[in-house]
Amino acid sequence: MSGSLLLRDASVDGARVDVLVRDGVIAEIGAAGEISTGAAGIEQLLLDGRVLLPGLWDNHVHMSQWALHAKRPSTFHAASAREAAGMMAAALAGAGALPLDEHGRVLPLVGTGFRDGLWPDVPSRALLDEAVPSAPVVLVSADLHAVWLNSLALERFGLSDHATGVLREEPAFEIEGQINDLPPEVLDAWVADAGRDAAARGVVGLVDLEMSWNADTWMRRRSRGWRSQRVELGIYPQHLERAIELGMRTGDALDALLTVGRLKIITDGSLGTRTAYCFDPYPGMQGAEAHGLLAVPPAELEALVLRGLDAGIAPTVHAIGDHANAHVLDVFERLGVRGSAGRIEHAQLLRAADVARLGALGIDASVQPEHALDDRDLADLHWHGRTDGAFRVRSLLEAGATLALGSDAPVAPLDPWVTVAAAVERAKDGREPWHPDEAIGVGDALRASVRSRIAVDEPADLVALDADLSGADGAALRAMPVALTLLAGDATHSTL
Structure with missing residues (x-):
């Protein structure tokens, strides 16, 4: 200015x-x-x-997906797989003719927000085929860790033989990458709208953790006039060597509003998809995945973190289950990662000893308080008897961790006031507060939302x-x- x-x-x-x-x-x-x-x-x-505050940051967003979320039908409130499939049939009926890709093929109808962890029935390709037999349909789960496809969509993505039509974790991320690949001029315009909406809620900065190579994307958006927020760009393992070759280091300014962020490593799954890696098995589940999925084992995690640190790129590690969080803390301890050099994304389920370890290391805990309210019933069911260790906020703060609040949009709204309210009250929709002992004050919530x-x-x-x-x-x-x-x-x- x-x-x-x-x-x-x-x-x-x-x-x-x-x-x-x-x-x-x-x-x-x-x-x-x-x-x-x-x-x-x-x-x-x-x-x-009028009260004047420092500008607010959302410390965990997926900006392209947040912009797309507003354009897609939601099944978030569906009470069953059959109801969700019916919602997609209604969305198709209201959409008219679906657009075509460059090869003249009908683009899939994409829905968002399905939450099958509490459903009485199971999502399947057959159920989705019954509701929508005439067009390819893809539903993305509320936590972004699963997709549900009908037969026409499975055929479109070369998965005709897939038994259930439900894909989780890496296979789901691959599908999401393809359905989110819109023409840049279209997606950039939608992201610009989302940025202006965020500014209207007081947001001056975003940590964008899209899985794509984001540096070129955001430089293009800047050339098209982006000026709504500062943006800190995440780097994923598949892009780490490219970032190192370019000499990128955490904290480097790419221009007045763009900064190189951290190495984002996804070490386990999610609660809603029952893939968060836990010490205890999920109720009713048996076999190799009964405890969830460990996507990046400790030795591989240690090598990735060390490679990034040696190049000046600090780690931020997705860990939701208590066993995954313990692994991350083990690695950070072995490598001497302390203070703001390290960050854990989500930290949703933690043993008391690991809360203390996280605090002793003084690392950042990037948490999303609204998830506790959206997922409280899932946690009560799938982490039964352990929810006193779930979605801790006050405990982390009191232990000495540095809180960084965010939304994980589109998993929750890109609105820091929603985030602050969830951290402060631990309740919404007229329900009683959930584990209110983990609530924090407005001042603490705001301090965890500014820079x-x-x-x-x-x-x-x-x-x-x-x-x-x-x-x-x-x-x-x-x-x-x-x-x-x-x-x-x-x-x-x-x-x-």
Whole structure:
């Protein structure tokens, strides 16, 4: 940003102040009315006592998939596989003619959000064929770790002989990569819309963990005018050597808004797909996968983490089950990974001893509080008797871990106020709080959602609210009205 902006009469930590922004950073803070405006070219904006906060970050998103999510029919609230299949039949009837690909083939109808972990029946290709016999259909699970296809879709992807039509983990990710491969000009426009929507909720930064090679994607979006958020780009193992050859290191700036992020390693699956790797078996499951799936064994994980660290690329490791989390902590301990050098994504189920270990290492715990509320019934069923160790937030904070809150959008909404409300109240939809002893205060939740302070020489990434935070309950937090969002001093959203 060039030029200057004076924010008049903001409320910061209970004090009424003026904040002068110059060239994208905070240049001066003074009591309300005390900063001189004698210099020419200073724009003024009266906040009239509105609360001013540092801009909010979502520390775990899949931005392309979040943008696509808004365009696809949802089966999130289906109570059975048959109901979900019927929802897709209704979506097809309402969609009209499906678009064609470059070869003249009908593109699959893609749905989102199926959650079969609580269903009384089992998803199958036959059930989906019965509901939608005339078009290829792909449903993506709510946790993104499974897909459900009918026969026409299976044929389309060269899987005609697949028995059930339900694919999990790596085979599912391959299908998702293909159905998400839209023309760049189309997807970029949808992502731009999603970025503006996020700015309207006070978001100034995203950690984008799409599985694709994202550096070129985001440089293209920047060339097309992206300016809604700062973006930190994740790197997956299949792209690690490419990143190393390019000399990319965690924290490197690719331009004013794009930064190289961390090496994202997915070491196990998810609760909803019953692939999170656990010490105890899932109820009713037997055989090799009864405890979930360990996608990256400890020796392989250690080699990947070490390769990244040697090249200056810090790890962030997906671990949901308690056994997976224990493996990650073992590796971090052996390699001496401590503090912000290491991060665990999700950390959904943890033994008490591993909470203590995580805290002693002081590493980041990138957690998504809304998942606890969406998955509480799944956890009560599939982690029966162990949910006192599930979706811990307060315990991690008190143990010494550094919390980084996020959504995992599209698994949960890209809205930091939804995330904060879930962390603070541990309840929604009129239900009683779930394990309320793991709730944290609004201040702690906000500190885990920002990367700057309101102080001189800090980035002018700022948010002004149209409501008071004091005493706000979960419903008020979820609906928190944002009046102004500044990114490096430029307004990305304003109702003023």
